[in-house]
Amino acid sequence: MGHRTWSSRLARGVVAAAAPLVPRTQREAWRAEWEGELAAVGGDDGATLHRRRRSPLAYAMGAPADAAWMRQRAIADLTLIDDLRHGWRQLWQQALVGLTAIGILALGMAASVTAFSVVSQLLLRPLPYPDPDRIVTLWERRDDTPAPADVAPGNFLDWRDRATTMSALAGAEPYSYDYTGGDRPEVLRAVQVTEGFFDIFGLPPVMGRYFRPDEHSKGANQVVVISARLWRSHFGADPDLVGRAIPLDEVPYTVVGIVPDDFQPHLLEDLPGQTAIWTAKAIEDYEPNIRTGGYWQVVGRLAEGQTLEAANAELDTIARQIETERPRTNTGSRVQVMSLREHLVGDVRAAVTLFAWAVGAVLLIACVNVTNLLLARGAVRQHELSIRTALGASRSRLVAQLLTESLLLSAISGLAALLLAIGAVRLIAAVGPRTCSG
Amino acid sequence: MRVTYPTALVLQALLEGHHHGFDIMDATELPSGTVYPILRRLDAEGLVRSRWEREGVARREQRPPRRYYELSAGGAAFAREAILRVRGEAARESGRLEPRRAEN
Numbered sequence: 001m002g003h004r005t006w007s008s009r010l011a012r013g014v015v016a017a018a019a020p021l022v023p024r025t026q027r028e029a030w031r032a033e034w035e036g037e038l039a040a041v042g043g044d045d046g047a048t049l050h051r052r053r054r055s056p057l058a059y060a061m062g063a064p065a066d067a068a069w070m071r072q073r074a075i076a077d078l079t080l081i082d083d084l085r086h087g088w089r090q091l092w093q094q095a096l097v098g099l100t101a102i103g104i105l106a107l108g109m110a111a112s113v114t115a116f117s118v119v120s121q122l123l124l125r126p127l128p129y130p131d132p133d134r135i136v137t138l139w140e141r142r143d144d145t146p147a148p149a150d151v152a153p154g155n156f157l158d159w160r161d162r163a164t165t166m167s168a169l170a171g172a173e174p175y176s177y178d179y180t181g182g183d184r185p186e187v188l189r190a191v192q193v194t195e196g197f198f199d200i201f202g203l204p205p206v207m208g209r210y211f212r213p214d215e216h217s218k219g220a221n222q223v224v225v226i227s228a229r230l231w232r233s234h235f236g237a238d239p240d241l242v243g244r245a246i247p248l249d250e251v252p253y254t255v256v257g258i259v260p261d262d263f264q265p266h267l268l269e270d271l272p273g274q275t276a277i278w279t280a281k282a283i284e285d286y287e288p289n290i291r292t293g294g295y296w297q298v299v300g301r302l303a304e305g306q307t308l309e310a311a312n313a314e315l316d317t318i319a320r321q322i323e324t325e326r327p328r329t330n331t332g333s334r335v336q337v338m339s340l341r342e343h344l345v346g347d348v349r350a351a352v353t354l355f356a357w358a359v360g361a362v363l364l365i366a367c368v369n370v371t372n373l374l375l376a377r378g379a380v381r382q383h384e385l386s387i388r389t390a391l392g393a394s395r396s397r398l399v400a401q402l403l404t405e406s407l408l409l410s411a412i413s414g415l416a417a418l419l420l421a422i423g424a425v426r427l428i429a430a431v432g433p434r435t436c437s438g
Numbered sequence: 439m440r441v442t443y444p445t446a447l448v449l450q451a452l453l454e455g456h457h458h459g460f461d462i463m464d465a466t467e468l469p470s471g472t473v474y475p476i477l478r479r480l481d482a483e484g485l486v487r488s489r490w491e492r493e494g495v496a497r498r499e500q501r502p503p504r505r506y507y508e509l510s511a512g513g514a515a516f517a518r519e520a521i522l523r524v525r526g527e528a529a530r531e532s533g534r535l536e537p538r539r540a541e542n
Contacts, residue, residue, distance in 0.1 A: 032502060
C-alpha cells in the first residue's frame with residue numbers, strides 16, 4: 001500500500017466530510033466503499049494496485065455529490081412516511097379540530113354513498129331479468145277508488161284469455177304455510193302462482209325446474225319451489241334437496257326447484273319479509289266468479305313488438321267488454337298496465353332524486369365547512385410554517401406536507417364514512433320500500 | 439429507465455469488464471460524482487449487482503475490500519440495447535459514441 005500523501009489525505013478528508021450526508025443506515029458501507037477505492041489507488045508516489053489516471057483527491061471529488069444523491073434518494077423514499085407521521089401528530093395535537101373535520105366529512109360522504117346506493121339500486125341498475133322492459137304488472141282500477149288495486153281472480157282469467165298484446169299473464173296469490181320440518185313449526189311466507197309465472201321473469205332456477213302446466217291442477221299441485229335463501233338457511237344448501245318432500249301444513253310437498261336470489265319481483269309488499277316458497281296454484285271452482293275485492297297480483301310479458309300503450313288500450317277494451325257482460329260486479333272496473341320498474345320505483349322516483357340532490361348539497365356544505373376549519377387551522381399554524389420555511393423547506397415541500405395531511409384526514413373520514421354507509425344501507429334495506437332490499 | 443450518454447458509457451465500461459468504481463471512472467473519464475450515482479441507480483433498478491470483494495483477497499494485499507459491480511443477466515441485454523440506441527442518437531447528432539478507455 002502506497003504511503004499517504006497530502007492528496008490522499010485530502011481525499012479521505014473529502015469522503016469523511018461528505019459521509020454525514022449519507023443516510024445513517026448506509027453510511028458505513030458507503031464510507032467503506034470509498035476508502036476501499038482510495039486505498040486501491042494508493043498514494044501520489046504511484047505505489048498502487050490500480051494504475052491510476054488522476055490523483056486520489058481528483059477521484060474523491062465526486063464523493064459529496066454521491067453522498068448527496070444517496071440522501072436525496074432516501075428523502076424521496078421517506079417524505080411520504082414522514083409527512084404522514086407529521087400529519088398524524090398534527091391531528092392528534094388538535095384532536096378537537098381533527099375529530100370535527102373527520103365527523104363532518106364522514107357524515108357528508110356517508111350520506112352521499114348511501115344516497116347513491118339507493119339511486120343506483122332503484123333507478124340505475126337494470127332489473128335482473130332478461131328483457132325486463134317487457135315485464136308488466138296489471139292492476140284493477142275502479143272509478144270510486146282511483147288507486148291501483150289487486151285483481152279479482154275472475155277478471156284475471158278473462159284478461160288472460162282475451163289479451164293478445166301479452167305473450168303471458170300470471171297471477172300470484174299471497175299465502176303462508178306452516179313448515180314443520182325444522183326443530184319447531186315455522187310460518188313461511190309463500191305465494192301461490194298460476195301457470196307460466198316464472199316464465200314471465202325468465203330467470204333460470206339455481207337447481208331443478210319451475211312448475212309444469214300439469215302441476216297447476218288439483219291433486220297434482222303438491223310441489224314447491226323454494227328461495228335460495230331458505231335453501232341455505234334451512235337445508236344447508238343441500239344439493240340433493242330437489243326431488244325430496246318437505247312438510248307444509250303437514251302435507252308433503254315435493255321440492256322441484258330453487259329460485260335464485262335475484263328473483264325478487266316485490267309484488268306482495270303488503271306482507272313483511274321475503275317470499276320463501278312458491279306453490280303451484282290450482283284454480284278453485286268458485287274463483288272464476290270472484291269479480292270484486294281482488295287479492296291477486298298479476299304480472300305479464302308484453303308480446304313481441306307490443307308497447308305498454310297498446311296493452312293498456314287493449315286491456316281497457318277488454319275491461320269494458322267484461323263491464324257489459326257483468327254489469328253487477330264490473331261497472332266502473334278498468335285495468336292499469338304498468339312496467340315492473342314503474343311499479344317498483346314509480347312512487348319513489350321523485351323523492352329519491354330529490355334526496356340525492358339534497359345529499360349532494362349536504363356534501364358540498366360539509367366540504368366548505370371543513371375547508372373553513374382547515375383555513376382557520378392554517379392561520380394558527382403560520383408560525384410553524386414560517387419556521388419550516390426559514391429552515392429551508394421549499395414552498396412545494398410545504399404544499400406536499402399540507403396535502404398529505406388533508407389526504408390523511410380524507411382517508412380516515414372515508415373509512416368512517418364507509419362504516420356509516422354500510423349501516424345506513426342495511427337500515428334502508430330493512431325498512432325501505434320494495435327494491436331497496438335487492 | 440432513461441439512458442443518458444454518461445449512463446451508456448458506464449454500461450459499456452461494465453460490459454468491457456471494468457468492475458470497480460474508480461476503474462469505471464478511468465474507462466469512461468467521467469468524474470466520480472457522475473459515475474457513482476449512475477451505478478447506484480443501475481443497482482436499484484436491478485440492472486447491476488454489487489458485492490464486496492472477498493475478504494481474503496483484500497487482506498492478502500493489505501488493503502480494505504473494494505466494492506465490485508457487474509451487470510445482471512437482464513442488465514447485460516439492457517446495456518447492449520441501450521448502447522446501440524445512444525450510439526445511434528449520438529451518431530445522428532455529432533458523429534459517434536466513442537468511449538474513452540483507460541490504457542491498461
